[in-house]
Amino acid sequence: MIGSKQLVSRIQALARELGFSQIGVTGVDLSSAEPGLMRWLEKGFHGEMAYMAAHGMRRARPAELVPGTVSVITARMDYLPRTTPGEWQRIEFERLERPQEAIVSMYARGRDYHKVLRARLQKLADGIAAEVGPFGHRVFTDSAPVLEAELASRSGQGWRGKHTLVLDREAGSMFFLGEIYVDLALPPSEPVSPHCGSCSACIDVCPTRAIIAPYRLDARRCISYLTIEHAGPIPIELRPLMANRIYGCDDCQLVCPWNKFARKSALADFDPREGLTGRTLAELFAWTEEEFLARTEGSPIRRIGHERWLRNIAVALGNALRAGDASARQALETRRQHPSALVREHVAWALQQA
Structure with a gap:
């Protein structure tokens, strides 16, 4: 053997x-x-x-x-x-400067x-x-x-x-x-030593202060948790902090100095799908449930369902409206009478952000 x-x-x-x-x-x-x-x-x-x-x-x-x-x-x-281009971290951060653009976490x-x-x-x-x-x-x-x-x-x-x-x-x-x-006895690999040092960039950049201390994360405040795992209403005090992030958040990774060494995948599986990068919030908010299911087939996004998808985008549209994007109101009005109470509540909140 x-x-x-x-x-x-x-x-x-x-x-x-x-x-x-x-x-x-x-x-x-x-x-x-x-x-x-x-x-x-x-x-x-x-x-x-x-x-x-x-x-x-x-x-x-x-x-x-x-x-x-x-x-x-x-x-x-x-x-x-x-x-992925060489300055991908800068490019991703710049998406936050375009409040009408929908941001989906890179992994998704x-x-x-x-x-x-x-x-x-x-x-x-x-x-x-x-x-x-x-x-x-x-x-x-x-x-x-x-x-x-x-x-x-x-x-x-x-x-x-x-x-x-x-x-x-x-x-x-x-x-x-x-x-x-x-059930095989295999020789263990050697652990590596930590190299964060005194850097606190990830803690400082977190929009919702979810990293409450080094190595301690309160998931309840994390945008990734709020947009993916959390099923109910998003806490009102956290909604403005989500900006135009509609599925996940990469900020703590984007700012990390070690990610200048991040490697590209060799697999086509992780190439971005059409419709999930560089699209406006209004475009994605207009997707019917059938369109949502068709466009997210085989994607991790599908697991949150159309209702939470609309909830997340409604929050982002409210933040865009506050930032001066008048077109956000028109998009929100189309879902004011949505059958879901969850969607209606977030749309109503968003419309109040003007």
């Missing part, structure tokens, strides 16, 4: 062929992460993400989640589109990463089976109670930045993470 070190080398080679940027390995003892996870949950920082609390400490106990797990293989996949402009990573992780698992024979495993991509960032940092993928995301000196943070829980 192939040796464990040689197997890891083979896994890394297979992963590169599948478009992954880096492979790491770690054990299953995450007990040191449990107190921090418990404090975060106790303070309610997870907001409405009930699944976070429902699974409790199983998130930090891989062998409880998948009995028989001995090692965790972590995988990183860069997602900047192939056509292409194909749903869940689908891309899950399929390729399974192919990687199949490749491992071809080397060692049948083995126990389970693939994860942001889809179960898994402490992804903790596993990634322990396996040498990078360190936890002050914004809580994983950072790599040679790739920044513009990447997805995935895991394969395996």
Whole structure:
């Protein structure tokens, strides 16, 4: 049978062929992460993400989640589109200066990463089976109670930045993470040392002050949470701070100095779709539910549904109206009598921002 070190080398080679940027390995003892996870949950920082609390400490106990797990293989996949220009951070920030333009987080402009990573992780698992024979495993991509960032940092993928995301000196943070829980004893990768130093750029730039302290995020204030995970009315005091961001927020990553090293993906899957970049809020607000479903097929955006899509854009249109974009009123008027009370309430608020 192939040796464990040689197997890891083979896994890394297979992963590169599948478009992954880096492979790491770690054990299953995450007990040191449990107190921090418990404090975060106790303070309610997870907001409405009930699944976070429902699974409790199983998130930090891989062998409880998948009995028989001995090692965790972590995988990183860069997602900047192939056509990303050199000054992409500046270009993205400039979108905030055009209040009538809709901003969708960069990771969500292409194909749903869940689908891309899950399929390729399974192919990687199949490749491992071809080397060692049948083995126990389970693939994860942001889809179960898994402490992804903790596993990634322990396996040498990078360190936890002050914004809580994983950072790599040679790739920044513009990447997805995935895991394969395996019943194989593999040698762990060496963790890397942190390199944020005294920098607080991500904390300072956060529009809603969701990063309440270094390495501590209150998801309830995060624009990504508010536009994607949160199902109800967006807190009124946070609406003006969302500006024209309608799905996610990249600010803490855009400002990070390490992202000057962010790498482009080699995959066409993450190329931006037509209609999700450089479009006006009014254009996207006019989409019927049928158009929304058709244009977001295979996209991570589809999961929020048309109602929340309109809710988010209504807030952005209200902010555009306040910024002097008179055309925003006309767009808002078209949804004043929308069947959804959630949409109507946000439209009414937006119309009051003139």
